[in-house]
Amino acid sequence: AEPRTDPDRIAAVGYGTGGAIGLELGRDGVNLRAIGTVNALTTGRPGEAARIRCPVWAGVGSEDPIMPPAQRDAFAAEMQAAGVDWRLVVYGGALHAFHHPPVDHTVRPGVGYHPRHAQRAWRDVVDLLAECLPVTEPASASELPSS
Template sequence: MTTVTTRTVRYPADGLTMVGHLALPAGSGWRPAVLIGPEGPGISEFQRRRAEALAELGYVALLFDINGGEWFTDPQQMLDRALPLLADPERMREIGRAALDVLRAEPRTDPDRIAAIGYGTGGAIALELGRSGVPLRAIATVNGLVTGRPGEAANIHCPVWAGVGSEDPIMPAERREEFTAEMQSAGVDWRLTVYGGAEHAFHHPTAGLTTLPGVAHHPRQAARAWHEVVALLTECVPVAGGS
């Protein structure tokens, strides 16, 4: 197995001390890099493993924090944090840019080959980075179809892939239509995959532990969504060369 090294990184953002998880691939040369945004409750062990899986593929991977090191087990606490954040594009961009600065400061990172992926709130932050004009190579969002302010999607100059469950009450058909209309009108190279039978947070193994309705893990569709994320990265930021 490819040797991966990890470390915790702390940095300021949104008035908090964020606690991210950095995973580095084997070798010593530059590598393409991926920002990974977690869902509303915060960073979980599952998402840490995702960062490490990307490092095994050859990427510098930073799982960034959104809650100042907290993992919310209480759904109401999570909503009290996430909903105001999702309503404030500038705060989302601040959180994303702070993490991006950390990733760019890593000596192994190729600063010209960075992608952003995210889940739920983290996916919305990845999209806001694109809308703010950050030169990303690809954006992927699962369960995070937040429509931006008018006209700002024109600042996205990379492919965008989105995945959502067909039975997701938080991302219903109307939300999907608004998102795709925004992307299409801006001329973005976009794709949307709707996963049949899947609910919100279908990608996360512990999603069913929450008391929020319409949230459940769907193992088969979760595996397919991960496959699509990796395929997007392989297409847009392939790992090649270096040492």
């Protein structure tokens, strides 16, 4: 309803809970152009993912105890069964919340910052948005119709 928003150019990107919410929006059939999620490979009820009508990109650390291999496999199986255009990137050696600098594994085991993978994940998100929400250049003055 926001007048400055183009309803045909909306994506959902989030880290942790925000990414899970993005996936739920897709499962609810919200008209999105892309969903990007880091550290949130939630799965839905059977059949819900079939309502996702946009590409889904997900990133997770290989050493993330909160999103272990079984969770990754369940997420992949759900997306595949629903025919979603999906990608899952597993960042080798990264823990949960690898994108968040203040997080330290001494605070909570299995959580820790990985600067290289944090940058890579952000680039992957930007690439997803560039693919799904391409920027169109305004017409140059020479291309505008004369009055």
